[in-house]
Amino acid sequence: xxxxxxxxxxxxxxxxxxxxxxxxxxxxxxxxxxxxxxxxxxxxxxxxxxxxxxxxxxxxxxxxxxxxxxxxxxxxxxxxxxxxxxxxxxxxxxxxxxxxxxxxxxxxxxxxxxxxxxxxxxxxxxxxxxxxxxxxxxxxxxxxxxxxxxxxxxxxxxxxxxxxxxxxxxxxxxxxxxxxxxxxxxxxxxxxxxxxxxxxxxxxxxxxxxxxxxxxxxxxxxxxxxxxxxxxxxxxxxxxxxxxxxxxxxxxxxxxxxxxxxxxxxxxxxxxxxxxxxxxxxxxxxxxxxxxxxxxxxxxxxxxxxxxxxxxxxxxxxxxxxxxxxxxxxxxxxxxxxxxxxxxxxxxxxxxxxxxxxxxxxxxxxxxxxxxxxxxxxxxxxxxxxxxxxxxxxxxxxxxxxxxxxxxxxxxxxxxxxxxxxxxxxxx
Amino acid sequence: xxxxxxxxxxxxxxxxxxxxxxxxxxxxxxxxxxxxxxxxxxxxxxxxxxxxxxxxxxxxxxxxxxxxxxxxxxxxxxxxxxxxxxxxxxxxxxxxxxxxxxxxxxxxxxxxxxxxxxxxxxxxxxxxxxxxxxxxxxxxxxxxxxxxxxxxxxxxxxxxxxxxxxxxxxxxxxxxxxxxxxxxxxxxxxxxxxxxxxxxxxxxxxxxxxxxxxxxxxxxxxxxxxxxxxxxxxxxxxxxxxxxxxxxxxxxxxxxxxxxxxxxxxxxxxxxxxxxxxxxxxxxxxxxxxxxxxxxxxxxxxxxxxxxxxxxxxxxxxxxxxxxxxxxxxxxxxxxxxxxxxxxxxxxxxxxxxxxxxxxxxxxxxxxxxxxxxxxxxxxxxxxxxxxxxxxxxxxxxxxxxxxxx
Numbered sequence: 160x161x162x163x164x165x166x167x168x169x170x171x172x173x174x175x176x177x178x179x180x181x182x183x184x185x186x187x188x189x190x191x192x193x194x195x196x197x198x199x200x201x202x203x204x205x206x207x208x209x210x211x212x213x214x215x216x217x218x219x220x221x222x223x224x225x226x227x228x229x230x231x232x233x234x235x236x237x238x239x240x241x242x243x244x245x246x247x248x249x250x251x252x253x254x255x256x257x258x259x260x261x262x263x264x265x266x267x268x269x270x271x272x273x274x275x276x277x278x279x280x281x282x283x284x285x286x287x288x289x290x291x292x293x294x295x296x297x298x299x300x301x302x303x304x305x306x307x308x309x310x311x312x313x314x315x316x317x318x319x320x321x322x323x324x325x326x327x328x329x330x331x332x333x334x335x336x337x338x339x340x341x342x343x344x345x346x347x348x349x350x351x352x353x354x355x356x357x358x359x360x361x362x363x364x365x366x367x368x369x370x371x372x373x374x375x376x377x378x379x380x381x382x383x384x385x386x387x388x389x390x391x392x393x394x395x396x397x398x399x400x401x402x403x404x405x406x407x408x409x410x411x412x413x414x415x416x417x418x419x420x421x422x423x424x425x426x427x428x429x430x431x432x433x434x435x436x437x438x439x440x441x442x443x444x445x446x447x448x449x450x451x452x453x454x455x456x457x458x459x460x461x462x463x464x465x466x467x468x469x470x471x472x473x474x475x476x477x478x479x480x481x482x483x484x485x486x487x488x489x490x491x492x493x494x495x496x497x498x499x500x501x502x503x504x505x506x507x508x509x510x511x512x513x514x515x516x517x518x519x520x521x522x523x524x525x526x527x528x529x530x531x532x533x534x535x536x537x538x539x540x541x542x543x544x545x546x547x548x549x550x551x552x553x554x555x556x557x558x559x560x561x562x563x564x565x566x567x568x569x570x571x572x573x574x575x576x577x578x579x580x581x582x583x584x585x586x587x
Numbered sequence: 588x589x590x591x592x593x594x595x596x597x598x599x600x601x602x603x604x605x606x607x608x609x610x611x612x613x614x615x616x617x618x619x620x621x622x623x624x625x626x627x628x629x630x631x632x633x634x635x636x637x638x639x640x641x642x643x644x645x646x647x648x649x650x651x652x653x654x655x656x657x658x659x660x661x662x663x664x665x666x667x668x669x670x671x672x673x674x675x676x677x678x679x680x681x682x683x684x685x686x687x688x689x690x691x692x693x694x695x696x697x698x699x700x701x702x703x704x705x706x707x708x709x710x711x712x713x714x715x716x717x718x719x720x721x722x723x724x725x726x727x728x729x730x731x732x733x734x735x736x737x738x739x740x741x742x743x744x745x746x747x748x749x750x751x752x753x754x755x756x757x758x759x760x761x762x763x764x765x766x767x768x769x770x771x772x773x774x775x776x777x778x779x780x781x782x783x784x785x786x787x788x789x790x791x792x793x794x795x796x797x798x799x800x801x802x803x804x805x806x807x808x809x810x811x812x813x814x815x816x817x818x819x820x821x822x823x824x825x826x827x828x829x830x831x832x833x834x835x836x837x838x839x840x841x842x843x844x845x846x847x848x849x850x851x852x853x854x855x856x857x858x859x860x861x862x863x864x865x866x867x868x869x870x871x872x873x874x875x876x877x878x879x880x881x882x883x884x885x886x887x888x889x890x891x892x893x894x895x896x897x898x899x900x901x902x903x904x905x906x907x908x909x910x911x912x913x914x915x916x917x918x919x920x921x922x923x924x925x926x927x928x929x930x931x932x933x934x935x936x937x938x939x940x941x942x943x944x945x946x947x948x949x950x951x952x953x954x955x956x957x958x959x960x961x962x963x964x965x966x967x968x969x970x971x972x973x974x975x976x977x978x979x980x981x982x983x984x985x986x987x988x989x990x991x992x993x
Contacts, residue, residue, distance in 0.1 A: 197622045
């Protein structure tokens with residue numbers, strides 16, 4: 160076997176790890192911009208509003224002038240952070256990250272962020288409060304008078320796709336789970352599974368168990384992505400560090416850390432470094448241990464799914480969330496779903512559902528988010544699938560609310576294909 | 588994860604190779620750092636437009652005058668015709684029309700008023716013969732800088748044609764091609780918009796030439812609505828980049844790859860590979876993922892798209908697989924025109940199946956190089972970008988399929 164590597168020092172053998180990109184490297188990447196406009200062509204926000212000049216202008220182009228503090232600012236706060244610009248750039252400019260760094264500077268100068276975004280940035284806190292009495296919390300949130308007052312006080316849109324509190328159902332289920340010994344893997348559940356979408360976590364752990372893994376689930380904590388993407392870096396910094404410490408035992412033991420939330424896993428993989436400059440050994444170890452669950456299953460267990468899948472006679476529409484692009488792994492869920500017999504898959508023609516994390520929850524940005532997502536909702540209305548499948552939670556809540564069609568995480572369908580009863584969410 | 592073939596890059600040659608391999612039943616992963624140069628392409632199928640600065644009428648007949656190792660010479664006229672016929676019959680070539688017949692160029696109108704030889708183009712793209720002798724109006728959107736309508740009109744007038752140039756406000760507040768196209772895509776009633784336009788359109792207009800920005804999805808409907816509303820022929824002229832006709836072709840490619848259950852991995856820049864003697868076994872991306880492969884097609888787009896790199900001494904290298912680049916003319920100490928020509932003609936030399944040489948004379952067995960990465964051609968001077976992309980991409984796919992066996 161001969162091995163050809165272009166840089167033998169850093170590229171050792173298969174699956175070598177590469178240095179993380181820090182804020183300085185993010186900013187430096189603007190020099191690669193050739194002004195080709197490909198990002199402008201694909202930006203979903205610039206496509207629906209004239210208020211946002213687009214990623215080229217708000218990103219690398221404005222950045223040159225930001226350095227000398229002479230920028231006529233091009234509304235970086237209107238960027239949804241979907242990351243599509245970065246994924247289509249032929250020249251490796253970290254466009255979204257440049258814009259997010261500019262957002263953080265603006266937040267700094269403004270002396271912090273508004274109350275509504277501060278609330279949205281604490282999904283784990285809200286989740287815990289709601290979990291004290293989920294029935295009461297859900298009732299209050301469904302109350303239109305409360306929503307009107309909330310809009311006035313917080314600026315959170317009254318039409319925002321708020322999920323229902325699920326209490327501590329995932330953690331309770333986990334407590335009663337008995338696992339066989341086997342290769343160890345860590346599952347990062349994230350706020351969505353811990354407080355709102357327990358079925359996704361149950362399906363994920365069940366699938367991993369049935370593949371022979373013994374699953375460790377670290378204590379419930381937020382990765383602080385909402386803070387990072389809204390530019391509130393200083394509040395995020397200590398929390399991010401705590402998160403790294405929480406995951407270090409797993410990463411240090413050589414375990415893979417899989418997650419079902421594409422945006423949380425992307426934060427752990429690359430955003431701590433890109434936004435907060437965490438590129439020390441401990442942070443790198445965690446970053447390199449993290450993997451999207453479908454990416455991991457496709458790479459290591461595609462054969463199992465190909466051989467042992469039960470028929471799932473459903474017509475589904477798959478929407479790959481935009482944050483998945485930042486993983487550079489394509490759409491592994493789609494490749495896995497294609498192995499499931501009986502399933503008919505239609506692909507989303509839209510690049511973004513609009514909600515982009517908490518972007519579409521903000522009253523001011525809500526109309527933009529709705530416009531961005533319109534073509535997807537129209538496609539769903541035209542083809543009336545049994546299910547929509549999407550890897551990202553706020554996208555699922557948004558799609559389900561706007562289309563009225565149930566929206567599931569791919570792992571839930573894969574659990575069904577493996578005939579696992581726990582986490583079963585629909586009847587055959 | 589293992590694929591039969593990994594296509595690296597989203598140039599037209601990569602899309603074509605992937606589409607053909609999927610049709611032949613192979614599993615294919617397209618892995619690319621970002622989007623390719625179709626965003627800058629005017630959308631027509633340019634096969635061979637110029638030789639030594641003179642227009643070419645019959646591209647197939649013209650190839651004998653090209654360099655011995657020009658991609659068309661490697662392919663030969665018959666295989667070249669097979670590849671271009673495939674494109675014509677595939678969903679990628681849907682809506683393309685051959686105004687000069689299947690084997691002859693016709694002339695397309697460009698936004699600068701030049702006449703560009705093209706084998707085929709979209710049926711709503713303006714051709715010179717189609718518009719000549721008609722009373723023409725050239726429409727532009729006020730503030731749209733990527734469409735020099737004055738230049739276009741002036742060139743027609745110089746040739747004795749009757750042309751008026753008009754400018755109107757674009758739908759929406761912004762004036763770039765993509766935003767205007769989005770506005771037409773989402774407009775409730777494009778017919779009404781063009782109905783309003785008729786108030787300022789010279790009454791004797793036979794042909795209205797518009798910048799090719801009438802939508803990226805439903806441009807055909809918009810053009811039909813405009814034709815009905817204005818009661819004249821409405822034809823598009825490609826703008827400067829980013830260019831909607833090229834973007835539409837790119838979108839058609841992506842749709843077809845998805846329909847054929849191909850895999851698309853964006854953000855993948857090759858950083859290393861494992862090889863067993865003269866066979867590539869896997870490629871690893873800059874983010875550390877490894878893809879096992881049975882064959883690789885390298886469609887990374889030459890110097891223009893970073894498929895070939897040039898250092899400050901004018902030395903050209905191939906960064907993904909470390910292939911030897913052939914460079915016959917120097918880049919430094921020559922005039923700009925010669926340097927550009929030298930840049931284009933530098934690239935990877937291959938055999939007739941587009942396999943490059945491996946450490947000496949033997950070719951790689953399962954690695955193929957296509958499009959702008961290839962040596963001994965100049966897409967700008969020859970006006971041959973799409974032709975070489977389709978021919979080399981399709982033939983590389985056929986060769987990879989043969990090698991993989993049944």
